[in-house]
Amino acid sequence: MDFEFSTEYEDFRKELRSFAENDMPEGFDPDEADKDEIQGIRQKIAKKGWLTLPWPEEYGGMGAPHLKQMVFNEETAYRRIPANDNAISMLGPILMLEGTDEQKQKFLPPIAKAEVRWAQGYSEPQSGSDLASLQTRAVEDGDDFVINGTKIWTSGAHEADWLFMLARTDPDAPKHRGISFLLVDMKAPGVEVRPIIDMAGRHNFNQLFFDNVRVPKQNLVGEYNRGWYVGARLLDFERSGVNRSASARRTLEEITDFAKNNTLNGKAMSSISRVKNNLANMAIEVEVSRMISYRIGYLQSKGEVFNKEASMGKMFGTEMVQRIYSAGMDMLGLYGTLQQGSKYAPLNGRIQKGYLASYSATIAAGTSEIQRNVVATRGLGLPRA
Numbered sequence: 001m002d003f004e005f006s007t008e009y010e011d012f013r014k015e016l017r018s019f020a021e022n023d024m025p026e027g028f029d030p031d032e033a034d035k036d037e038i039q040g041i042r043q044k045i046a047k048k049g050w051l052t053l054p055w056p057e058e059y060g061g062m063g064a065p066h067l068k069q070m071v072f073n074e075e076t077a078y079r080r081i082p083a084n085d086n087a088i089s090m091l092g093p094i095l096m097l098e099g100t101d102e103q104k105q106k107f108l109p110p111i112a113k114a115e116v117r118w119a120q121g122y123s124e125p126q127s128g129s130d131l132a133s134l135q136t137r138a139v140e141d142g143d144d145f146v147i148n149g150t151k152i153w154t155s156g157a158h159e160a161d162w163l164f165m166l167a168r169t170d171p172d173a174p175k176h177r178g179i180s181f182l183l184v185d186m187k188a189p190g191v192e193v194r195p196i197i198d199m200a201g202r203h204n205f206n207q208l209f210f211d212n213v214r215v216p217k218q219n220l221v222g223e224y225n226r227g228w229y230v231g232a233r234l235l236d237f238e239r240s241g242v243n244r245s246a247s248a249r250r251t252l253e254e255i256t257d258f259a260k261n262n263t264l265n266g267k268a269m270s271s272i273s274r275v276k277n278n279l280a281n282m283a284i285e286v287e288v289s290r291m292i293s294y295r296i297g298y299l300q301s302k303g304e305v306f307n308k309e310a311s312m313g314k315m316f317g318t319e320m321v322q323r324i325y326s327a328g329m330d331m332l333g334l335y336g337t338l339q340q341g342s343k344y345a346p347l348n349g350r351i352q353k354g355y356l357a358s359y360s361a362t363i364a365a366g367t368s369e370i371q372r373n374v375v376a377t378r379g380l381g382l383p384r385a
């Protein structure tokens with residue numbers, strides 16, 4: 001067992017730190033940046049070959065070890081550099097495992113160059129946790145599938161060029177066995193995107209409608225009617241990630257600094273037991289979350305399955321983030337509720353914003369209850385209900 005990273009990785013961390021200090025736009029704030037500014041930064045990172053480090057060179061990667069990617073993800077999340085996206089962390093790895101050579105050649109290089117945006121079309125109005133009950137239909141017609149139905153909560157679909165989605169291709173088969181995984185051009189005739197505004201007032205969610213949308217059969221990933229297994233494997237990539245513990249560590253440092261430099265009822269905040277206890281609990285949780293993520297990185301680097309670990313990491317990490325923001329709001333009092341931009345908002349309203357956003361994180365990519373079900377059944381061998 002070795003709890004240290006090699007010199008190569010530590011040097012890489014230094015290189016990333018230097019990038020954050022010297023190559024990022026002055027005063028950059030990912031919460032306030034628009035999509036083009038973010039895309040510009042990602043393209044700059046892509047030119048250095050860092051976006052898709054472990055991918056083979058022919059697809060735009062550097063053939064680096066998986067752990068190097070984990071170091072990259074950790075440093076960029078801590079430094080609030082918007083590098084990762086669902087195509088890099090979810091679709092790319094799945095195409096590498098399940099895609100045809102033609103699909104890899106067509107879809108991977110533009111992802112590695114940060115030239116395209118993807119969205120994920122899984123959930124439907126009646127199918128969330130019980131995703132395998134999904135009803136959007138894809139029917140074979142000559143060289144195409146024809147899609148009809150609707151998807152909901154599709155993050156970023158209004159800015160996406162492509163969609164990876166699950167559709168029902170055999171309505172008579174048992175529900176897990178009649179689903180296929182398809183890649184859909186968002187500009188295809190018949191795709192309609194309608195915005196959904198969340199409780200923080202942001203437009204990230206959308207509902208999609210498919211009206212006889214034609215998708216070439218070359219865009220089927222994996223076997224026909226076996227898309228459930230492709231889609232479920234992708235969820236393991238979606239649920240894992242060291243980014244949660246890294247950004248939580250940054251937030252914890254900021255609220256700890258705040259406690260050191262502010263008073264409450266005339267007393268130094270940092271001397272109040274409740275504040276100290278909260279911060280100490282959070283420090284422990286951040287470390288636990290980081291260790292679960294390192295374990296996933298290790299399993300991934302060995303090519304091993306990390307299914308229950310991904311669920312543990314997702315559940316613990318997102319609930320930990322909620323607790324950190326709650327502790328932050330508790331410390332900041334009513335000022336903590338002020339929005340970004342107000343001169344009275346401590347830490348530029350970041351805690352308030354994170355607090356609101358943290359609630360949806362325990363729902364996205366499968367709720368905490370579903371992650372606990374995975375740990376109980378696949379981790380502990382307990383029976384399904």
Ligand SMILES: Cc1cc2nc3c(=O)[nH]c(=O)nc-3n(C[C@H](O)[C@H](O)[C@H](O)COP(=O)(O)OP(=O)(O)OC[C@H]3O[C@@H](n4cnc5c(N)ncnc54)[C@H](O)[C@@H]3O)c2cc1C
Binds near residue numbers: 121129154
């Ligand atoms: C920020 C965010 C981004 C998202 N982005 C996307 C996206 O890009 N693409 C996409 O396809 N979807 C996306 N989703 C949707 C997300 O995957 C679903 O919201 C999630 O799977 C839960 O489904 P649901 O909302 O239908 O809740 P439901 O399934 O209706 O669940 C309601 C409640 O019942 C509980 N429950 C349900 N079944 C069980 C069970 N078997 N055991 C115990 N408890 C259970 C749930 O935990 C939950 O508390 C996103 C969601 C969020 C919050």
